[in-house]
Amino acid sequence: MxxxxxxxxxxxxxxxxxxxxxxxxxxxxxxxxxxxxxxxxxxxxxxxxxxxxxxxxxxxxxxFSNIIPANKPMKYLPENLNPQWVSGFVGGDGGFSLYVRPAKDYVLLEKVYCRFHIAQLLDDFKLMELFLKFFNCGSVSKRSNIATPRCDFIVQDTNYILDKVLPHFDSYPVLNLKQKDYISFKQCMIIETTMQG
Known part of the structure; x- marks a missing residue:
């Protein structure tokens, strides 16, 4: 202790x-x-x-049905996020996702989409807004119709991922198994941009 x-x-x-x-x-x-x-x-x-x-x-x-919860102390957020902390936090609560959707304008009629995301309980909505400031892109939204209220920080725009997200994680790697996810995610982004170019 x-x-x-x-x-x-x-x-x-x-x-x-x-x-x-x-x-x-x-x-x-x-x-x-x-x-x-x-x-x-x-x-x-x-x-x-x-x-x-x-x-x-x-x-x-x-x-012990009469237990009264203790008052919770105030939570303080920094003005700016530390880049190493961001990578560590993503290692626990973030992810790099690929998914396929129908796309009529593509030869195979399907397109691969890439998404960088962080999920938290709704209590941390203000923290999610700090990620907006940190990456200078993306969106923060509240999930609806779920038992446990949550919020998400998401970056789906290809240019923002290439210009803002990838440079960060190249400089500040995720120090757990999600680093392998990141490497695969980055390779897919490179393939996608090469095919579009």
Whole structure:
């Protein structure tokens, strides 16, 4: 804990996980002070639990139905996103997609489309808008007709992908398996532009 908490205190999360971390840290402090061994401390921990992630589970709620969720601290967003953080975040919550749609003006009557996207819960809509600013392209939209409200940052325009998205990930690679997705995605973009040229 003496490594994890100082690290994320000095380099805080930017998404809604920032709030979860702050509440989780308070639980760790209660446990270290042995407050969890008291009834009052135990119920205080349950109040934090009810405010973290998806909240209190139905199983726990069955036994502790009167738990009141703790107040969530304010979440702060930076003015600009750090490029290394962006690549790391995309490694967890973003993706590079290819899909095929009918296209009457193409010889095979189908066209390959490329899309760069990031998905988050609706709570992080303001964060998605920072991606608009960072890449200087794309769109942010809210999903409808789903049980869990979500929002998406999407870049589908070929020129924007070539001019804004690819240069970023060439300079700041994704440091997990999604880097392989990116390489395939980039190769498809190159093939598409070569065929159109």
């Amino acid at each position: 003496w490594i994890i908490i100082p690290h994320f205190t000095n380099s805080p999360h930017i998404s809604r996980k920032q709030v979860d971390f702050l509440l989780w840290s308070k639980v760790i402090e209660l446990i270290l002070n042995k407050n969890h061994l008291t009834k009052q401390g135990f119920f205080e921990i349950l109040s934090y639990y009810a405010s973290i992630n998806r909240g209190i589970s139905n199983k726990v709620k069955k036994y």
